[in-house]
Amino acid sequence: MHLEVSGLHKQFATPQETIQALKDVNLHVEQGEFVCVVGASGSGKSTLLRLIAGLEMPTTGWIEVDGERVIGPGADRGMVFQDYTLYPWMTVQKNVEFGLKLQGIGKQERKEQASYYLGMVGLVEFAQSLPKQLSGGMKQRVAIARALTSQPKILLMDEPFGALDVQTKENMQQFMLELWERTGTSILMITHDVREAVFLSQRIYVMTARPGTVRAEIAVNLDKSRTRQTRELPQFKTYQDEVTAQLLVST
Amino acid sequence: MITESAAPTTSQREPQDNQKSLRPSLFWRLGKPIPIRLDWALRTASVIVPLILWWALSSSGIVNPKFLPSPIDVMGAFGRLWAEGLFFDDLSASIFRVGSGFLLAAVLSIPLGISMGAFAAVRSLLEPIMGIVRYMPAPAFIPLLIIYLGLDEAPKIALIFIGVIFFNTLMIMDAVKFVPQHLLEATYTLGGSRRQTLMQVITPYVVPNIIDTFRINMAAAWNLVVVAELIAANEGLGKRIEIAQRFFRTDEIFAYLIILGVIGFLVDLSLRVLLKATCKWAVD
Numbered sequence: 001m002h003l004e005v006s007g008l009h010k011q012f013a014t015p016q017e018t019i020q021a022l023k024d025v026n027l028h029v030e031q032g033e034f035v036c037v038v039g040a041s042g043s044g045k046s047t048l049l050r051l052i053a054g055l056e057m058p059t060t061g062w063i064e065v066d067g068e069r070v071i072g073p074g075a076d077r078g079m080v081f082q083d084y085t086l087y088p089w090m091t092v093q094k095n096v097e098f099g100l101k102l103q104g105i106g107k108q109e110r111k112e113q114a115s116y117y118l119g120m121v122g123l124v125e126f127a128q129s130l131p132k133q134l135s136g137g138m139k140q141r142v143a144i145a146r147a148l149t150s151q152p153k154i155l156l157m158d159e160p161f162g163a164l165d166v167q168t169k170e171n172m173q174q175f176m177l178e179l180w181e182r183t184g185t186s187i188l189m190i191t192h193d194v195r196e197a198v199f200l201s202q203r204i205y206v207m208t209a210r211p212g213t214v215r216a217e218i219a220v221n222l223d224k225s226r227t228r229q230t231r232e233l234p235q236f237k238t239y240q241d242e243v244t245a246q247l248l249v250s251t
Numbered sequence: 252m253i254t255e256s257a258a259p260t261t262s263q264r265e266p267q268d269n270q271k272s273l274r275p276s277l278f279w280r281l282g283k284p285i286p287i288r289l290d291w292a293l294r295t296a297s298v299i300v301p302l303i304l305w306w307a308l309s310s311s312g313i314v315n316p317k318f319l320p321s322p323i324d325v326m327g328a329f330g331r332l333w334a335e336g337l338f339f340d341d342l343s344a345s346i347f348r349v350g351s352g353f354l355l356a357a358v359l360s361i362p363l364g365i366s367m368g369a370f371a372a373v374r375s376l377l378e379p380i381m382g383i384v385r386y387m388p389a390p391a392f393i394p395l396l397i398i399y400l401g402l403d404e405a406p407k408i409a410l411i412f413i414g415v416i417f418f419n420t421l422m423i424m425d426a427v428k429f430v431p432q433h434l435l436e437a438t439y440t441l442g443g444s445r446r447q448t449l450m451q452v453i454t455p456y457v458v459p460n461i462i463d464t465f466r467i468n469m470a471a472a473w474n475l476v477v478v479a480e481l482i483a484a485n486e487g488l489g490k491r492i493e494i495a496q497r498f499f500r501t502d503e504i505f506a507y508l509i510i511l512g513v514i515g516f517l518v519d520l521s522l523r524v525l526l527k528a529t530c531k532w533a534v535d
């Protein structure tokens with residue numbers, strides 16, 4: 001897998017004005033990488049992810065996955081939204097199966113695959129529950145399992161833990177790292193939380209606001225397997241300060 | 252600073268004369284349920300109290316019983332009508348008309364409403380004309396329908412169809428507009444086509460709204476069938492009310508009105524039950 005974003009511009013025309021949401025954004029994600037994009041709110045992070053997902057079209061510039069132009073949404077780019085967006089009428093199991101169902105895969109195989117990923121996110125005993133019976137963190141785990149079941153080349157996540165309380169959030173970050181190591185999926189995650197970005201990623205892109213551009217690219221050379229203690233390391237603090245400094249420069 | 256200066260005055264106050272807090276209430280809590288027993292007591296009273304008032308008024312002698320029959324008289328009328336055997340024929344005639352007219356309208360309004368809600372192009376094409384025709388009172392079509400379709404079942408069924416289809420369609424259309432955009436986008440990123448998204452996401456999402464729409468518009472269908480039968484029919488509840496009027500049998504008119512109310516109530520209730528049974532995700 002190789003994701004390449006090149007010379008990306010995005011403008012939104014509103015009745016009052018034209019908003020330049022993204023200006024000349026260039027970035028890439030390689031196979032098996034965990035990359036985060038941090039930026040203040042309004043810096044065009046969601047727009048960037050939606051463009052990569054194919055839910056919006058660039059004004060100029062292009063996006064390629066494995067050398068193929070992105071011209072619309074597809075199952076090769078899985079997406080996890082901040083507000084979970086589960087299908088409320090389907091059980092957890094059906095939610096997770098749904099991507100495979102859309103691809104016309106048979107009932108039995110769907111079931112097995114979904115159970116595998118439900119096991120991976122630790123929700124087997126909730127397979128027959130409805131989404132409304134789950135907590136926020138559990139819902140987001142279902143959404144992640146649902147995205148992974150289609151075996152996307154890259155997983156796109158837009159502030160997936162933004163709505164969770166601190167405790168749940170840290171558990172989810174730990175869980176996300178384990179999941180990433182087990183599946184080897186490439187992940188591009190958006191966040192405004194610097195600690196989260198440093199804890200999770202191998203590389204960080206820092207974005208400026210209005211218009212959104214990439215201000216800096218920072219490689220995070222921490223051990224690949226990270227735990228609660230990682231957050232206490234002096235290097236962790238250094239990275240955190242470095243990213244924060246870049247964020248502040250931009251305003 | 253503001254809180255500091257406010258602190259001494261509040262601490263001097265007695266707890267019971269704290270007039271700034273909202274007082275607890277059982278009856279008037281906004282948007283909150285009441286205890287279940289109170290709920291049932293009130294529901295029972297809702298039916299029993301008007302019955303008692305009716306009974307008291309009719310037995311007081313203030314009103315001529317010719318105009319206001321007592322509940323006993325109406326019970327008698329029920330028995331008479333039942334014994335005559337007309338009752339069942341009238342009931343089934345009306346139910347047949349409402350049933351077939353409504354079913355036709357329902358079957359057509361689901362695809363129409365969903366596609367109008369989902370596709371702006373279809374909406375632009377159909378919304379203006381529906382918006383106009385919807386405001387033409389359905390009973391005003393009766394003379395035309397009789398000219399076109401004769402005096403049989405067809406004009407009555409057509410009337411109900413006309414009276415219901417537009418409201419059904421526009422209400423379903425509105426429900427589709429409220430399907431969260433994110434849910435559709437999630438489907439696209441799972442590899443869903445537009446067609447799959449329409450059939451497997453939008454449609455199931457609006458099923459509860461469709462059932463509710465039918466529930467609401469069913470009342471209109473019952474109104475219309477009676478109107479149609481009052482004007483031109485050989486049997487049916489409306490026809491029977493018209494005959495009763497000619498012979499000044501207010502007790503029978505009351506009996507038929509009660510029947511109409513009870514049937515409507517039962518249809519409504521069964522659609523509620525259907526909603527609860529099929530759409531657990533959307534209720535409570």
Ligand SMILES: Nc1ncnc2c1ncn2[C@@H]1O[C@H](COP(=O)(O)OP(=O)(O)O)[C@@H](O)[C@H]1O
Pocket residue numbers: 012013014019020021039040041042043044045046047048
């Ligand atoms: N569909 C849209 N139409 C108009 N403006 C938009 C649209 N989507 C985003 N924007 C604008 O683009 C800018 C970036 O938004 P967004 O990508 O959501 O930022 P972030 O996710 O970093 O908070 C904001 O100023 C926002 O108002």
Ligand SMILES: [Mg+2]
Pocket residue numbers: 045046047
């Ligand atoms: Mg955002």
